[in-house]
Amino acid sequence: MxxxxxxxxxxxxxxxxxxxxxxxxxxxxxxxxxxxxxxxxxxxxxxxxxxxxxxxxxxxxxxxxxxxxxxxxxxxxxxxxxxxxxxxxxxxxxxxxxxxxxxxxxxxxxxxxxxxxxxxxxxxxxxxNLRFVYSSSSRKVSFHKNIIPADQISFDQLAQYDRTCFPASRDNFLQEWMSQHYSRAVGYVDDGHLEGYGVMRQCRKGFKIGPLFANNQQTAEVIYSYLVNSVAGTEVFLDVPENNPAAMSLVRQFGMKEIFGCARMYLGSTPKIMHDRVYGVTTFELG
Structure with missing residues (x-):
């Protein structure tokens, strides 16, 4: 140097x-x-x-x-x-x-x-963690009885669910992330129980969904479909963890195209989170 x-x-x-x-x-x-x-x-x-x-x-x-x-x-x-x-x-x-x-x-x-x-x-x-892109051909009026805007769900409930999928509490981040301009945040609620949530934000190009957390593939599919259908005709990106087979099944189901990827690495033990709930990581920059 x-x-x-x-x-x-x-x-x-x-x-x-x-x-x-x-x-x-x-x-x-x-x-x-x-x-x-x-x-x-x-x-x-x-x-x-x-x-x-x-x-x-x-x-x-x-x-x-x-x-x-x-x-x-x-x-x-x-x-x-x-x-x-x-x-x-x-x-x-x-x-x-x-x-x-x-x-x-x-x-x-x-x-x-x-x-x-x-x-x-x-x-x-x-x-x-693999980045996929998807674009639906036409915008649909999407409705599902279990999809609720995030601001109508108790923040404590959202934060507790997030904690099962992320290695530490991040309340300050979540409050801003879910209420940011040019974004949409929704939860999947069944009989009063939160079973997943997703956030989609506008980027320099298209939109990114992250996080996408859900109890199972069917719930993740409903959340994902709701979000992508609201911006149909525009590219939507999702960063998918390969260690969740159900998440990989979801991208195949929608015919998403893999365009990029990163290696998730840890200094120390792998965090004890519910990896099977993680269908889309929040960001490559902050985890």
Whole structure:
């Protein structure tokens, strides 16, 4: 490296820049991602400088010190293959660990070609998360007696259900995620019991559904159908965990096309969540 790399906390406007860089990489971020991600954990965003120039960054999100997630790892193209990315990642990993309680699990979604690199940093492969795209041909007036707007469901009930599918409580994030502009959030309620929920947000291109959590494939199908039919004719993306066979069956049923994927890896033990309820992960950036 010709110049030393230094790291610091990002400023709010730099997170917007990081999201713009992610869009240039083809990650297709949501329209509200920068604001919501910042509000979730302002101390998560690490800036990488060479001299006075911002050359990259990444997130080390802490969920109450109970779970950590590393994402948004970007080095500007003109600064790659010079050792800066390796240094930034090592620094972020160490800072991530320092932000958490001892022994806390850290997750990440990394592109497949970086799997060996992350393994050298102590991360162990769990499964693949695969991105699929789908576009229905015509918009339908969709109704199902069990589908209810999320704002008509007790937040405590939603948060408790989410906790079965995610390794830590994330109430602040959920409140903003489910009420963001250009989005739709619904739950599947049967006899007063929440049996699944999904959020669809508008992105730079089309929409992404995430999370999509459900007790079973039939419930996931109803939630998914309701969401995609509301924006028919537009591409809808879903990031599906390959370790849930029912989720993979769902994408085959709808004829979705696989376009991208990441390796889910953990520093520490695989979290004890109900993996069979996860039909779509929330985001590759914050878990």
């Amino acid at each position: 010709s110049e030393e790399l230094t790291v610091r906390l990002m400023k709010r406007e730099e997170v917007t820049l990081l999201v713009d860089w992610a869009a240039e990489e083809g990650w297709n971020p949501g329209l509200n991602d920068a604001e919501i991600f910042w509000n979730t954990d302002p101390e998560a965003f690490i800036a990488a400088d060479v001299g006075t120039e911002l050359i990259g960054g990444g997130a080390i999100t802490s969920y109450g010190g109970e779970y950590g997630f590393m994402g948004f790892f970007i080095i500007r193209p003109e600064f790659r293959k010079r050792g800066y990315g390796n240094s930034l990642w090592q620094m972020r990993r160490d800072k991530m660990i320092a932000r958490l309680s001892p022994g806390t699990v850290v997750g990440l979604d990394g592109v497949f070609e970086m799997r060996d690199f992350y393994a050298r940093g102590g991360f162990v492969f769990s499964h693949r």
